Amino acid sequence: MYQSAGSAHASAETIAGLDAWRSLSPQQQPAYEDAAELEAARQSLGAQPPLIFAGEADRLKDRIAAASRGEAFVLAGGDCAESFSGATADKIRRRVQTVLQMAAVLTYGGSLPVVKIGRMAGQFAKPRSSDLETREGVTLPSFRGDIVNSHEFTPEARRNDPQRMLTAYNVSASTLNLIRAFTTGGFADLRLVHDWNRGFLTANEGYQRYEATAAEIDRALRFMEACGADFEALNSVEFFAAHEALLLEYERALTRIDSRTGDPYDVSGHFLWIGERTRQLDSAHVDFLSRVRNPIGVKLGPTATADDALALAERLDPDAEPGRLTFITRMGAGVIRERLPQLLQGIGDRLPHVTWVCDPMHGNTITSSSGYKTRRFEDIMAEVSGFFEAHYDAGTVPGGLHIELTGDDVTEILGGGAQIDEAGLEERYETLVDPRLNHDQALEMAFQVAEYVSA
Ligand code: PEP
Ligand code: MN
Numbered sequence: 001m002y003q004s005a006g007s008a009h010a011s012a013e014t015i016a017g018l019d020a021w022r023s024l025s026p027q028q029q030p031a032y033e034d035a036a037e038l039e040a041a042r043q044s045l046g047a048q049p050p051l052i053f054a055g056e057a058d059r060l061k062d063r064i065a066a067a068s069r070g071e072a073f074v075l076a077g078g079d080c081a082e083s084f085s086g087a088t089a090d091k092i093r094r095r096v097q098t099v100l101q102m103a104a105v106l107t108y109g110g111s112l113p114v115v116k117i118g119r120m121a122g123q124f125a126k127p128r129s130s131d132l133e134t135r136e137g138v139t140l141p142s143f144r145g146d147i148v149n150s151h152e153f154t155p156e157a158r159r160n161d162p163q164r165m166l167t168a169y170n171v172s173a174s175t176l177n178l179i180r181a182f183t184t185g186g187f188a189d190l191r192l193v194h195d196w197n198r199g200f201l202t203a204n205e206g207y208q209r210y211e212a213t214a215a216e217i218d219r220a221l222r223f224m225e226a227c228g229a230d231f232e233a234l235n236s237v238e239f240f241a242a243h244e245a246l247l248l249e250y251e252r253a254l255t256r257i258d259s260r261t262g263d264p265y266d267v268s269g270h271f272l273w274i275g276e277r278t279r280q281l282d283s284a285h286v287d288f289l290s291r292v293r294n295p296i297g298v299k300l301g302p303t304a305t306a307d308d309a310l311a312l313a314e315r316l317d318p319d320a321e322p323g324r325l326t327f328i329t330r331m332g333a334g335v336i337r338e339r340l341p342q343l344l345q346g347i348g349d350r351l352p353h354v355t356w357v358c359d360p361m362h363g364n365t366i367t368s369s370s371g372y373k374t375r376r377f378e379d380i381m382a383e384v385s386g387f388f389e390a391h392y393d394a395g396t397v398p399g400g401l402h403i404e405l406t407g408d409d410v411t412e413i414l415g416g417g418a419q420i421d422e423a424g425l426e427e428r429y430e431t432l433v434d435p436r437l438n439h440d441q442a443l444e445m446a447f448q449v450a451e452y453v454s455a
Pocket of ligand 2: 080081404
């Protein structure tokens with residue numbers, strides 16, 4: 001706990017509450033063999049400086065509150081699972097660049113500020129459907145993300161290693177350092193970002209239908225310039241970090257008491273979310289995140305009822321604080337037009353302070369005939385349009401998008417302007433867990449959404 005003389009203190013009850021999850025049979029946690037090793041990792045994580053500051057988390061809460069009112073739009077994107085080896089300067093830069101490029105298009109399309117969030121600097125832990133994986137008669141622990149074990153299918157690699165939490169912390173720190181440098185060092189200049197978007201459009205015939213939007217953005221930029229807009233002042237953008245708060249030892253060890261208020265904040269990331277598999281009202285994950293003051297999210301899949309959503313809101317956001325709670329719906333293109341309207345209708349006008357975000361990825365995962373875990377671009381876009389329509393019909397606010405993307409030229413998702421087909425998947429299928437939109441597919445999504453919201 002970092003507390004200095006004269007600063008606000010947390011009560012003993014508040015501190016003890018941060019460990020209440022331990023007695024709630026937490027799901028999706030790795031079994032660590034060596035208690036002393038775990039304790040050592042916990043101690044050294046607890047002594048590390050915070051990765052983010054409570055005041056930054058509060059600022060993000062304000063931005064998300066604006067999105068709940070339709071005065072901003074949230075864009076969260078990044079890998080399904082970050083990897084330690086993938087935390088290179090080039091890959092991080094390309095991911096930040098992709099989010100900035102999408103944000104520029106969406107800002108224009110919606111005439112709204114875009115709240116930029118990376119699924120980055122902490123997105124290392126993955127929920128798995130089974131504790132064990134069997135291949136050709138050999139059974140080993142499942143891969144739970146680089147923060148727990150390694151992807152390679154050997155007993156050594158699959159051992160759950162608490163020391164990996166320290167590595168995750170260090171990789172997160174260097175990732176955040178780069179993000180902060182890129183987003184404040186001129187790299188975010190709107191004119192530069194627009195030039196990148198222009199390059200994307202001319203490189204591929206499949207994208208020429210977006211020329212008209214790009215030409216309008218050109219005109220808007222020239223107009224701003226003619227009016228004397230200070231582009232230098234727009235050089236710096238806010239960029240926040242988010243991940244699923246899945247591995248509770250890690251999240252607990254990185255929770256600190258804010259010296260301004262005496263309130264606990266999880267300083268491993270600005271925004272933390274609870275996954276579809278761990279969102280039960282009495283779950284360890286819901287208990288833990290109910291006790292920190294960051295802005296938080298909960299994934300809601302096709303089985304979520306209005307009563308579930310209302311009870312989660314009561315538990316996680318009893319004060320109905322604007323920006324505190326985001327529901328991230330992930331229904332699936334086949335059912336969203338039925339399930340989301342039902343959910344919104346069941347809730348009625350009882351959660352006006354909650355922000356609604358669309359995750360069009362996780363309800364649309366399929367296996368290709370060649371055996372790849374993939375998604376169809378068309379299904380993803382069908383879920384996005386179903387999301388906007390459901391909110392427009394219900395009179396609620398479509399507050400943002402949460403997607404899995406990379407800045408790299410991978411081939412993991414079918415379709416899009418470059419028409420990746422089943423045979424094409426094997427060219428550059430690099431993801432450790434779920435398939436991601438590649439750079440061009442991510443931008444294509446932004447142009448389609450921009451056409452959609454400005455129509
Ligand atoms: C994820 O966001 O990678 C994820 C596992 O999603 P969900 O909890 O919605 O399944
Ligand atoms: Mn995923």
